Amino acid sequence: xxxxxxxxxxxxxxxxxxxxxxxxxxxxxxxxxxxxxxxxxxxxxxxxxxxxxxxxxxxxxxxxxxxxxxxxxxxxxxxxxxxxxxxxxxxxxxxxxxxxxxxxxxxxxxxxxxxxxxxxxxxxxxxxxxxxxxxxxxxxxxxxxxxxxxxxxxxxxxxxxxxxxxxxxxxxxxxxxxxxxxxxxxxxxxxxxxxxxxxxx
Amino acid sequence: xxxxxxxxxxxxxxxxxxxxxxxxxxxxxxxxxxxxxxxxxxxxxxxxxxxxxxxxxxxxxxxxxxxxxxxxxxxxxxxxxxxxxxxxxxxxxxxxxxxxxxxxxxxxxxxxxxxxxxxxxxxxxxxxxxxxxxxxxxxxxxxxxxxxxxxxxxxxxxxxxxxxxxxxxxxxxxxxxxxxxxxxxxxxxxxxxxxxxxxxx
DNA sequence: ACGTTCGTCTACCAGGTGGTAGACACAGGC
DNA sequence: GCCTGTGTCTACCACCTGGTAGACGAACGT
Numbered sequence: 001x002x003x004x005x006x007x008x009x010x011x012x013x014x015x016x017x018x019x020x021x022x023x024x025x026x027x028x029x030x031x032x033x034x035x036x037x038x039x040x041x042x043x044x045x046x047x048x049x050x051x052x053x054x055x056x057x058x059x060x061x062x063x064x065x066x067x068x069x070x071x072x073x074x075x076x077x078x079x080x081x082x083x084x085x086x087x088x089x090x091x092x093x094x095x096x097x098x099x100x101x102x103x104x105x106x107x108x109x110x111x112x113x114x115x116x117x118x119x120x121x122x123x124x125x126x127x128x129x130x131x132x133x134x135x136x137x138x139x140x141x142x143x144x145x146x147x148x149x150x151x152x153x154x155x156x157x158x159x160x161x162x163x164x165x166x167x168x169x170x171x172x173x174x175x176x177x178x179x180x181x182x183x184x185x186x187x188x189x190x191x192x193x194x195x196x197x198x199x200x201x
Numbered sequence: 202x203x204x205x206x207x208x209x210x211x212x213x214x215x216x217x218x219x220x221x222x223x224x225x226x227x228x229x230x231x232x233x234x235x236x237x238x239x240x241x242x243x244x245x246x247x248x249x250x251x252x253x254x255x256x257x258x259x260x261x262x263x264x265x266x267x268x269x270x271x272x273x274x275x276x277x278x279x280x281x282x283x284x285x286x287x288x289x290x291x292x293x294x295x296x297x298x299x300x301x302x303x304x305x306x307x308x309x310x311x312x313x314x315x316x317x318x319x320x321x322x323x324x325x326x327x328x329x330x331x332x333x334x335x336x337x338x339x340x341x342x343x344x345x346x347x348x349x350x351x352x353x354x355x356x357x358x359x360x361x362x363x364x365x366x367x368x369x370x371x372x373x374x375x376x377x378x379x380x381x382x383x384x385x386x387x388x389x390x391x392x393x394x395x396x397x398x399x400x401x402x
Numbered sequence: 403a404c405g406t407t408c409g410t411c412t413a414c415c416a417g418g419t420g421g422t423a424g425a426c427a428c429a430g431g432c
Numbered sequence: 433g434c435c436t437g438t439g440t441c442t443a444c445c446a447c448c449t450g451g452t453a454g455a456c457g458a459a460c461g462t
Contacts, residue, residue, distance in 0.1 A: 113227050
Protein backbone atom coordinates (compact mmCIF):
# COMPACT_ATOMS: atom_id res chain seq x y z
CA UNK A 1 0.00 0.00 0.00
CA UNK A 2 2.92 2.31 -0.54
CA UNK A 3 0.98 3.71 -3.44
CA UNK A 4 -1.03 5.50 -0.85
CA UNK A 5 1.71 7.65 0.51
CA UNK A 6 -0.29 10.52 -0.86
CA UNK A 7 -3.64 9.09 0.00
CA UNK A 8 -5.39 11.27 2.45
CA UNK A 9 -2.75 13.80 1.70
CA UNK A 10 -4.56 15.12 -1.32
CA UNK A 11 -7.84 14.69 0.44
CA UNK A 12 -6.62 16.62 3.45
CA UNK A 13 -5.16 19.34 1.26
CA UNK A 14 -8.49 19.71 -0.52
CA UNK A 15 -10.32 19.93 2.78
CA UNK A 16 -7.95 22.54 4.11
CA UNK A 17 -8.14 24.72 1.02
CA UNK A 18 -11.92 24.36 1.04
CA UNK A 19 -12.19 25.53 4.63
CA UNK A 20 -10.12 28.58 3.77
CA UNK A 21 -12.01 29.49 0.63
CA UNK A 22 -15.53 28.61 1.77
CA UNK A 23 -14.88 30.38 5.03
CA UNK A 24 -13.42 33.57 3.60
CA UNK A 25 -15.25 34.08 0.30
CA UNK A 26 -18.27 31.98 1.01
CA UNK A 27 -19.53 28.72 -0.47
CA UNK A 28 -21.28 30.07 -3.53
CA UNK A 29 -18.43 32.42 -4.39
CA UNK A 30 -15.93 29.58 -4.43
CA UNK A 31 -15.67 27.43 -7.53
CA UNK A 32 -14.21 23.97 -7.68
CA UNK A 33 -11.56 25.37 -9.99
CA UNK A 34 -10.57 27.88 -7.32
CA UNK A 35 -10.01 25.11 -4.82
CA UNK A 36 -8.26 22.87 -7.32
CA UNK A 37 -6.00 25.75 -8.32
CA UNK A 38 -4.99 26.41 -4.77
CA UNK A 39 -4.30 22.75 -4.07
CA UNK A 40 -2.38 22.48 -7.32
CA UNK A 41 -4.48 19.71 -8.76
CA UNK A 42 -7.08 19.28 -11.48
CA UNK A 43 -10.72 19.87 -10.70
CA UNK A 44 -11.30 16.25 -11.58
CA UNK A 45 -9.29 15.16 -8.60
CA UNK A 46 -11.61 17.04 -6.31
CA UNK A 47 -14.56 15.23 -7.76
CA UNK A 48 -12.75 11.99 -7.36
CA UNK A 49 -12.41 12.46 -3.61
CA UNK A 50 -15.75 14.15 -3.11
CA UNK A 51 -18.50 13.18 -5.52
CA UNK A 52 -20.02 16.66 -5.61
CA UNK A 53 -19.51 20.18 -4.35
CA UNK A 54 -22.28 19.59 -1.86
CA UNK A 55 -20.67 16.52 -0.37
CA UNK A 56 -17.37 18.38 -0.20
CA UNK A 57 -19.16 21.01 1.82
CA UNK A 58 -20.55 18.40 4.14
CA UNK A 59 -17.10 16.97 4.74
CA UNK A 60 -15.68 20.43 5.32
CA UNK A 61 -18.38 21.29 7.81
CA UNK A 62 -17.99 18.06 9.68
CA UNK A 63 -14.23 18.44 9.94
CA UNK A 64 -14.52 22.02 11.11
CA UNK A 65 -17.05 21.13 13.76
CA UNK A 66 -14.80 18.34 14.92
CA UNK A 67 -11.74 20.59 15.13
CA UNK A 68 -13.56 23.23 17.09
CA UNK A 69 -15.20 20.72 19.38
CA UNK A 70 -11.80 19.21 20.16
CA UNK A 71 -10.30 22.58 20.98
CA UNK A 72 -13.20 23.57 23.16
CA UNK A 73 -13.40 20.30 25.00
CA UNK A 74 -9.68 20.38 25.78
CA UNK A 75 -10.01 23.93 27.08
CA UNK A 76 -12.92 23.03 29.34
CA UNK A 77 -11.15 20.00 30.72
CA UNK A 78 -7.92 21.81 31.49
CA UNK A 79 -9.62 24.71 33.27
CA UNK A 80 -10.52 24.78 36.99
CA UNK A 81 -14.08 24.17 38.03
CA UNK A 82 -14.98 27.85 38.20
CA UNK A 83 -17.46 28.78 35.44
CA UNK A 84 -15.83 32.12 34.72
CA UNK A 85 -12.42 30.47 34.45
CA UNK A 86 -13.87 27.88 32.11
CA UNK A 87 -15.51 30.46 29.93
CA UNK A 88 -12.28 32.41 29.76
CA UNK A 89 -10.42 29.26 28.78
CA UNK A 90 -12.90 28.48 26.03
CA UNK A 91 -12.84 31.98 24.61
CA UNK A 92 -9.06 32.01 24.56
CA UNK A 93 -8.92 28.55 23.09
CA UNK A 94 -11.26 29.48 20.28
CA UNK A 95 -9.55 32.77 19.70
CA UNK A 96 -6.23 31.21 18.79
CA UNK A 97 -7.34 29.14 15.80
CA UNK A 98 -9.77 31.89 14.85
CA UNK A 99 -6.92 34.32 14.39
CA UNK A 100 -4.57 31.85 12.80
CA UNK A 101 -7.24 30.75 10.37
CA UNK A 102 -10.09 33.26 10.24
CA UNK A 103 -11.88 31.08 7.75
CA UNK A 104 -12.59 28.47 10.39
CA UNK A 105 -15.19 30.53 12.19
CA UNK A 106 -16.11 32.21 8.94
CA UNK A 107 -17.24 28.84 7.74
CA UNK A 108 -19.40 28.33 10.79
CA UNK A 109 -21.02 31.65 10.14
CA UNK A 110 -21.58 30.69 6.53
CA UNK A 111 -23.94 28.01 7.74
CA UNK A 112 -26.84 30.41 8.06
CA UNK A 113 -26.55 31.08 4.33
CA UNK A 114 -26.63 27.45 3.33
CA UNK A 115 -29.54 25.22 2.55
CA UNK A 116 -31.51 24.00 5.55
CA UNK A 117 -30.30 20.39 5.23
CA UNK A 118 -26.67 21.40 5.68
CA UNK A 119 -27.48 23.75 8.49
CA UNK A 120 -29.57 21.19 10.26
CA UNK A 121 -26.92 18.52 10.04
CA UNK A 122 -24.40 20.79 11.73
CA UNK A 123 -26.94 21.92 14.29
CA UNK A 124 -27.67 18.34 15.22
CA UNK A 125 -23.97 17.64 15.50
CA UNK A 126 -23.33 20.37 18.07
CA UNK A 127 -26.56 19.85 19.97
CA UNK A 128 -25.23 17.51 22.65
CA UNK A 129 -22.46 19.96 23.48
CA UNK A 130 -24.90 22.82 23.61
CA UNK A 131 -27.22 20.94 25.90
CA UNK A 132 -24.46 20.07 28.29
CA UNK A 133 -23.30 23.69 28.29
CA UNK A 134 -26.81 24.91 28.98
CA UNK A 135 -27.18 22.57 31.92
CA UNK A 136 -23.82 23.58 33.32
CA UNK A 137 -24.50 27.30 33.03
CA UNK A 138 -27.93 26.83 34.56
CA UNK A 139 -26.46 25.12 37.59
CA UNK A 140 -23.80 27.78 38.01
CA UNK A 141 -26.41 30.51 37.79
CA UNK A 142 -28.40 28.79 40.48
CA UNK A 143 -25.26 28.78 42.61
CA UNK A 144 -24.95 32.50 42.03
CA UNK A 145 -21.65 32.19 40.26
CA UNK A 146 -22.97 33.70 37.04
CA UNK A 147 -25.35 36.51 36.27
CA UNK A 148 -28.89 35.18 36.19
CA UNK A 149 -30.06 34.88 32.58
CA UNK A 150 -31.30 32.35 30.09
CA UNK A 151 -28.41 29.90 29.68
CA UNK A 152 -29.18 29.12 26.07
CA UNK A 153 -29.27 32.75 25.08
CA UNK A 154 -26.11 33.49 26.98
CA UNK A 155 -24.35 30.83 24.94
CA UNK A 156 -25.74 32.20 21.73
CA UNK A 157 -24.72 35.72 22.67
CA UNK A 158 -21.22 34.79 23.71
CA UNK A 159 -20.89 32.77 20.54
CA UNK A 160 -22.08 35.72 18.49
CA UNK A 161 -19.58 38.03 20.14
CA UNK A 162 -16.58 35.79 19.71
CA UNK A 163 -17.44 34.68 16.22
CA UNK A 164 -18.40 38.14 15.12
CA UNK A 165 -15.23 39.82 16.27
CA UNK A 166 -13.05 37.05 14.90
CA UNK A 167 -14.67 36.91 11.49
CA UNK A 168 -15.17 40.55 10.72
CA UNK A 169 -11.84 42.15 10.09
CA UNK A 170 -13.75 45.04 8.58
CA UNK A 171 -15.28 45.86 11.94
CA UNK A 172 -11.83 46.11 13.42
CA UNK A 173 -10.59 48.21 10.52
CA UNK A 174 -13.53 50.53 11.04
CA UNK A 175 -12.39 51.27 14.59
CA UNK A 176 -8.80 51.44 13.36
CA UNK A 177 -7.59 48.55 15.39
CA UNK A 178 -4.02 47.51 14.66
CA UNK A 179 -3.80 43.94 13.37
CA UNK A 180 -0.36 43.31 14.80
CA UNK A 181 0.70 40.55 17.14
CA UNK A 182 0.42 42.72 20.21
CA UNK A 183 -2.83 44.25 18.93
CA UNK A 184 -4.32 40.80 18.62
CA UNK A 185 -3.16 39.83 22.07
CA UNK A 186 -4.87 42.87 23.47
CA UNK A 187 -7.96 42.17 21.41
CA UNK A 188 -8.10 38.73 22.94
CA UNK A 189 -7.81 40.12 26.45
CA UNK A 190 -10.48 42.75 25.84
CA UNK A 191 -12.72 40.13 24.31
CA UNK A 192 -12.35 37.94 27.38
CA UNK A 193 -12.96 40.92 29.66
CA UNK A 194 -16.08 41.84 27.67
CA UNK A 195 -17.58 38.38 27.82
CA UNK A 196 -16.70 37.87 31.47
CA UNK A 197 -18.13 41.24 32.42
CA UNK A 198 -21.33 40.28 30.62
CA UNK A 199 -21.60 37.06 32.61
CA UNK A 200 -20.34 37.95 36.05
CA UNK A 201 -23.03 37.86 38.71
CA UNK B 202 -43.47 63.82 -17.06
CA UNK B 203 -46.37 61.64 -16.09
CA UNK B 204 -44.58 58.83 -17.86
CA UNK B 205 -42.40 58.71 -14.84
CA UNK B 206 -45.04 57.74 -12.36
CA UNK B 207 -43.07 54.55 -11.95
CA UNK B 208 -39.67 56.19 -11.94
CA UNK B 209 -37.87 55.48 -8.76
CA UNK B 210 -40.53 52.92 -8.08
CA UNK B 211 -38.81 50.26 -10.10
CA UNK B 212 -35.45 51.41 -8.86
CA UNK B 213 -36.57 51.29 -5.26
CA UNK B 214 -38.12 47.87 -5.75
CA UNK B 215 -34.87 46.59 -7.21
CA UNK B 216 -32.91 47.99 -4.29
CA UNK B 217 -35.24 46.44 -1.76
CA UNK B 218 -35.18 43.02 -3.35
CA UNK B 219 -31.42 43.24 -3.63
CA UNK B 220 -31.01 43.99 0.06
CA UNK B 221 -33.12 40.98 0.90
CA UNK B 222 -31.37 38.58 -1.43
CA UNK B 223 -27.80 39.81 -1.01
CA UNK B 224 -28.32 39.91 2.72
CA UNK B 225 -29.84 36.48 3.11
CA UNK B 226 -28.19 34.35 0.44
CA UNK B 227 -25.11 36.45 -0.08
CA UNK B 228 -23.92 38.51 -3.02
CA UNK B 229 -22.30 35.77 -5.07
CA UNK B 230 -25.19 33.37 -4.56
CA UNK B 231 -27.69 35.88 -5.92
CA UNK B 232 -28.05 36.20 -9.66
CA UNK B 233 -29.49 39.15 -11.47
CA UNK B 234 -32.24 36.89 -12.70
CA UNK B 235 -33.15 36.08 -9.11
CA UNK B 236 -33.58 39.74 -8.31
CA UNK B 237 -35.40 40.48 -11.53
CA UNK B 238 -37.71 37.57 -10.90
CA UNK B 239 -38.61 38.77 -7.45
CA UNK B 240 -39.24 42.31 -8.64
CA UNK B 241 -41.27 40.99 -11.55
CA UNK B 242 -39.22 42.62 -14.23
CA UNK B 243 -36.71 41.58 -16.89
CA UNK B 244 -33.04 41.32 -16.03
CA UNK B 245 -32.37 43.99 -18.60
CA UNK B 246 -34.34 46.49 -16.55
CA UNK B 247 -31.95 45.95 -13.65
CA UNK B 248 -29.05 46.70 -15.91
CA UNK B 249 -30.82 49.77 -17.13
CA UNK B 250 -31.01 51.24 -13.63
CA UNK B 251 -27.67 49.91 -12.45
CA UNK B 252 -25.01 49.48 -15.09
CA UNK B 253 -23.55 46.37 -13.51
CA UNK B 254 -24.05 43.96 -10.64
CA UNK B 255 -21.16 45.62 -8.86
CA UNK B 256 -22.68 49.06 -9.04
CA UNK B 257 -25.98 47.64 -7.87
CA UNK B 258 -24.14 46.31 -4.85
CA UNK B 259 -22.64 49.70 -4.19
CA UNK B 260 -26.04 51.34 -4.28
CA UNK B 261 -27.47 48.66 -2.01
CA UNK B 262 -24.67 49.08 0.51
CA UNK B 263 -24.98 52.81 0.53
CA UNK B 264 -28.71 52.71 1.08
CA UNK B 265 -28.39 50.17 3.85
CA UNK B 266 -25.75 52.20 5.64
CA UNK B 267 -27.95 55.24 5.36
CA UNK B 268 -31.00 53.45 6.74
CA UNK B 269 -29.09 52.09 9.71
CA UNK B 270 -27.36 55.38 10.39
CA UNK B 271 -30.71 57.12 10.44
CA UNK B 272 -32.18 54.64 12.89
CA UNK B 273 -29.16 54.82 15.16
CA UNK B 274 -28.92 58.57 15.12
CA UNK B 275 -32.58 58.92 16.00
CA UNK B 276 -32.15 56.50 18.88
CA UNK B 277 -29.18 58.37 20.27
CA UNK B 278 -30.91 61.70 20.02
CA UNK B 279 -34.08 60.55 21.73
CA UNK B 280 -32.27 58.93 24.67
CA UNK B 281 -31.21 60.71 27.87
CA UNK B 282 -27.59 61.71 28.33
CA UNK B 283 -26.66 58.60 30.26
CA UNK B 284 -24.30 56.38 28.24
CA UNK B 285 -25.93 53.14 29.33
CA UNK B 286 -29.35 54.49 28.44
CA UNK B 287 -28.05 55.54 25.05
CA UNK B 288 -26.49 52.18 24.37
CA UNK B 289 -29.71 50.48 25.35
CA UNK B 290 -31.63 52.73 23.02
CA UNK B 291 -29.29 52.00 20.13
CA UNK B 292 -29.38 48.25 20.64
CA UNK B 293 -33.14 48.26 20.79
CA UNK B 294 -33.39 50.54 17.77
CA UNK B 295 -31.18 48.29 15.70
CA UNK B 296 -32.91 45.17 16.92
CA UNK B 297 -36.25 46.14 15.50
CA UNK B 298 -35.29 46.43 11.82
CA UNK B 299 -32.91 43.52 12.25
CA UNK B 300 -35.80 41.26 13.18
CA UNK B 301 -38.21 42.70 10.68
CA UNK B 302 -35.68 42.39 7.88
CA UNK B 303 -32.84 40.09 8.88
CA UNK B 304 -31.18 40.71 5.55
CA UNK B 305 -30.34 44.26 6.54
CA UNK B 306 -27.66 43.31 9.03
CA UNK B 307 -26.88 40.22 7.00
CA UNK B 308 -25.82 42.54 4.24
CA UNK B 309 -23.53 44.46 6.55
CA UNK B 310 -21.93 41.22 7.59
CA UNK B 311 -21.54 40.25 3.97
CA UNK B 312 -19.13 43.12 3.57
CA UNK B 313 -16.20 41.16 4.94
CA UNK B 314 -16.66 38.71 2.09
CA UNK B 315 -16.63 41.33 -0.61
CA UNK B 316 -13.75 42.81 -2.51
CA UNK B 317 -11.66 45.37 -0.60
CA UNK B 318 -12.89 48.34 -2.63
CA UNK B 319 -16.50 47.73 -1.61
CA UNK B 320 -15.56 47.12 1.97
CA UNK B 321 -13.39 50.18 2.14
CA UNK B 322 -16.07 52.43 0.71
CA UNK B 323 -18.49 51.36 3.40
CA UNK B 324 -15.86 51.63 6.09
CA UNK B 325 -15.09 55.17 5.07
CA UNK B 326 -18.79 55.98 5.12
CA UNK B 327 -19.29 54.92 8.72
CA UNK B 328 -16.00 56.27 9.98
CA UNK B 329 -17.23 59.66 11.18
CA UNK B 330 -19.94 58.00 13.25
CA UNK B 331 -17.46 55.55 14.70
CA UNK B 332 -15.06 58.29 15.63
CA UNK B 333 -17.74 60.26 17.39
CA UNK B 334 -18.85 57.17 19.26
CA UNK B 335 -15.29 56.40 20.31
CA UNK B 336 -14.81 59.90 21.67
CA UNK B 337 -18.09 59.75 23.53
CA UNK B 338 -17.39 56.37 25.12
CA UNK B 339 -13.89 57.49 26.04
CA UNK B 340 -15.26 60.50 27.88
CA UNK B 341 -17.85 58.44 29.69
CA UNK B 342 -15.24 55.92 30.74
CA UNK B 343 -13.13 58.74 32.13
CA UNK B 344 -16.16 59.83 34.10
CA UNK B 345 -16.47 56.33 35.48
CA UNK B 346 -19.86 55.77 33.94
CA UNK B 347 -18.66 52.85 31.83
CA UNK B 348 -16.29 49.99 32.45
CA UNK B 349 -12.78 51.08 31.57
CA UNK B 350 -11.78 49.50 28.24
CA UNK B 351 -10.67 50.44 24.78
CA UNK B 352 -13.60 52.39 23.34
CA UNK B 353 -13.01 51.26 19.77
CA UNK B 354 -12.93 47.62 20.72
CA UNK B 355 -16.00 47.97 22.87
CA UNK B 356 -17.87 49.29 19.87
CA UNK B 357 -16.62 46.48 17.70
CA UNK B 358 -17.56 43.91 20.32
CA UNK B 359 -21.01 45.29 20.91
CA UNK B 360 -21.52 45.45 17.17
CA UNK B 361 -20.39 41.86 16.81
CA UNK B 362 -22.78 40.71 19.50
CA UNK B 363 -25.83 42.48 18.15
CA UNK B 364 -25.15 41.69 14.52
CA UNK B 365 -24.20 38.14 15.25
CA UNK B 366 -27.28 37.29 17.23
CA UNK B 367 -29.56 39.04 14.76
CA UNK B 368 -28.11 37.42 11.67
CA UNK B 369 -27.59 33.89 12.78
CA UNK B 370 -30.91 32.22 13.18
CA UNK B 371 -29.03 28.92 13.23
CA UNK B 372 -27.33 29.88 16.47
CA UNK B 373 -30.73 30.43 18.03
CA UNK B 374 -32.05 27.18 16.63
CA UNK B 375 -29.05 25.39 18.10
CA UNK B 376 -30.03 26.54 21.58
CA UNK B 377 -33.67 25.82 20.77
CA UNK B 378 -34.84 29.35 21.15
CA UNK B 379 -38.46 29.93 20.15
CA UNK B 380 -38.75 32.37 17.26
CA UNK B 381 -42.12 33.68 18.33
CA UNK B 382 -43.11 37.25 19.02
CA UNK B 383 -42.66 36.89 22.75
CA UNK B 384 -39.47 34.90 22.26
CA UNK B 385 -38.04 37.72 20.22
CA UNK B 386 -39.04 40.29 22.78
CA UNK B 387 -37.24 38.33 25.44
CA UNK B 388 -34.26 37.88 23.16
CA UNK B 389 -34.10 41.62 22.77
CA UNK B 390 -34.20 42.16 26.51
CA UNK B 391 -31.54 39.57 27.19
CA UNK B 392 -29.39 41.05 24.45
CA UNK B 393 -29.67 44.47 26.04
CA UNK B 394 -28.91 43.03 29.46
CA UNK B 395 -25.89 41.19 28.08
CA UNK B 396 -24.41 44.24 26.41
CA UNK B 397 -25.12 46.52 29.35
CA UNK B 398 -23.60 44.06 31.80
CA UNK B 399 -20.52 43.96 29.63
CA UNK B 400 -20.20 47.73 29.71
CA UNK B 401 -21.32 48.69 33.21
CA UNK B 402 -18.47 50.06 35.35
C1' DA C 403 4.16 -11.38 -16.04
C1' DC C 404 -0.27 -9.50 -15.83
C1' DG C 405 -4.74 -7.99 -14.83
C1' DT C 406 -6.72 -4.81 -11.32
C1' DT C 407 -7.27 -1.08 -8.56
C1' DC C 408 -6.14 3.63 -7.42
C1' DG C 409 -5.18 8.33 -8.26
C1' DT C 410 -4.79 11.77 -11.54
C1' DC C 411 -5.35 13.74 -15.80
C1' DT C 412 -7.47 15.85 -20.51
C1' DA C 413 -11.56 16.51 -23.10
C1' DC C 414 -16.04 17.64 -23.12
C1' DC C 415 -20.99 19.06 -22.01
C1' DA C 416 -25.43 21.25 -20.55
C1' DG C 417 -26.93 24.91 -18.08
C1' DG C 418 -26.51 29.32 -15.90
C1' DT C 419 -23.92 33.87 -15.48
C1' DG C 420 -23.22 38.89 -16.24
C1' DG C 421 -23.54 41.86 -19.90
C1' DT C 422 -24.51 43.80 -24.96
C1' DA C 423 -27.48 45.09 -28.98
C1' DG C 424 -31.23 46.56 -30.46
C1' DA C 425 -36.42 46.73 -31.00
C1' DC C 426 -40.70 48.51 -29.13
C1' DA C 427 -44.15 51.40 -26.66
C1' DC C 428 -45.23 55.66 -25.12
C1' DA C 429 -45.09 60.38 -23.58
C1' DG C 430 -43.66 65.43 -24.38
C1' DG C 431 -41.87 69.30 -26.91
C1' DC C 432 -41.86 71.68 -31.07
C1' DG D 433 -47.05 64.91 -37.16
C1' DC D 434 -42.60 63.98 -36.05
C1' DC D 435 -38.50 63.71 -33.38
C1' DT D 436 -36.43 62.69 -29.00
C1' DG D 437 -35.86 60.59 -24.57
C1' DT D 438 -37.29 57.15 -21.21
C1' DG D 439 -38.34 52.66 -19.53
C1' DT D 440 -38.99 48.06 -20.60
C1' DC D 441 -38.52 44.17 -23.28
C1' DT D 442 -36.56 39.89 -26.31
C1' DA D 443 -32.62 37.89 -28.42
C1' DC D 444 -28.18 36.87 -28.07
C1' DC D 445 -23.18 36.12 -26.60
C1' DA D 446 -18.87 34.76 -24.34
C1' DC D 447 -17.67 32.74 -20.41
C1' DC D 448 -17.73 30.11 -16.30
C1' DT D 449 -20.02 26.50 -13.46
C1' DG D 450 -20.53 21.75 -11.60
C1' DG D 451 -20.32 17.36 -13.38
C1' DT D 452 -19.44 13.11 -16.82
C1' DA D 453 -16.56 9.93 -19.76
C1' DG D 454 -12.81 7.91 -20.39
C1' DA D 455 -7.64 7.53 -21.04
C1' DC D 456 -3.28 6.90 -18.74
C1' DG D 457 0.40 5.56 -15.55
C1' DA D 458 1.96 3.50 -11.46
C1' DA D 459 1.90 0.28 -7.78
C1' DC D 460 -0.28 -3.84 -6.15
C1' DG D 461 -1.66 -8.96 -5.49
C1' DT D 462 -1.24 -13.20 -7.37
